[in-house]
Amino acid sequence: MSRGTRSGRPSEARTRLLGTATRIFYAEGIHSVGVDRIIEEAQVTRATLYRHFTGKEELVLAYLDQADQGMRAQITGARAPDAAPEDDVRAVARAIANGIRSPGFRGCAFLNAVAEYPDPDHPVHRAVLAHRQWFLETVTELLGRAGIEPADAAGRHFVMLRDGAMAAGCLFDPELVCETFLRGVESLLTAGAAASRT
Structure with missing residues (x-):
């Protein structure tokens, strides 16, 4: 089972984080976007981010x-x-x-x-x-x-x-x-x- 999943399905928080990151990375570039921005726009906590992604x-x-x-x-x-x-x-x-x-x-x-x-x-x-x-x-x-x-x-x-x-x-x-x-x-x-x- 991958990180942040139950029964092999991505959690709602992980899906929201990845969706937010995808939108911003594609529109604005990767290096210009920090994790704080992604956390804020995905409306999750920093702990939630690190529960699903190592960084x-x-x-x-x-x-x-x-x-x-x-x-x-x-x-x-x-x-x-x-x-x-x-x-x-x-x-x-x-x-x-x-x-x-x-x-x-x-x-x-x-x-x-x-x-x-x-x-x-x-x-x-x-x-x-x-x-x-x-x-x-x-x-x-x-x-x-x-x-x-x-x-x-x-x-x-x-x-x-x-x-x-x-x-x-x-x-x-x-x-x-x-x-x-x-x-x-x-x-x-x-x-x-x-x-x-x-």
């Missing part, structure tokens, strides 16, 4: 774990059981674009976090790399099933397109950014399919 670092890791689980669910939900593989790639790209269009979008939670934790040995930095490795492997597998060759190069290209769209989406017109991103993914599919036939 701010564990809270940050829980925030990133929640974001990772959300991304995995988003990609799983975007794929249709009977869809053609290339349509799965398009569906994943559309899901990413919909996230960029969403209210309060502030870029990629993982890229934002790693900018604040540049030390490659830090647990937060390692959590970001683990998420990104999963994402790269997932899109590479999707592109490979769509017949795009070489799939590893196409996967890296897709991730770079996505990273650029995530960075630009909170700086420029999200609709224009998403249109550019989706067009780039379509070009990647077209070029990769043509290369696989030669």
Whole structure:
């Protein structure tokens, strides 16, 4: 059983703490937010925070774990059981674009976090790399099933397109950014399919 749970379910206080931290970390950054602010806005005591998390670092890791689980669910939900593989790639790209269009979008939670934790040995930095490795492997597998060759190069290209769209989406017109991103993914599919036939 994890800390702060009964029967494996998170306690209401833990859920409130993590929800509050997630909202503030994503909107304002991690280093700029102290535990006192999170305690105040979550309306819990300091003892309650430390009953559920050993400290701010564990809270940050829980925030990133929640974001990772959300991304995995988003990609799983975007794929249709009977869809053609290339349509799965398009569906994943559309899901990413919909996230960029969403209210309060502030870029990629993982890229934002790693900018604040540049030390490659830090647990937060390692959590970001683990998420990104999963994402790269997932899109590479999707592109490979769509017949795009070489799939590893196409996967890296897709991730770079996505990273650029995530960075630009909170700086420029999200609709224009998403249109550019989706067009780039379509070009990647077209070029990769043509290369696989030669």
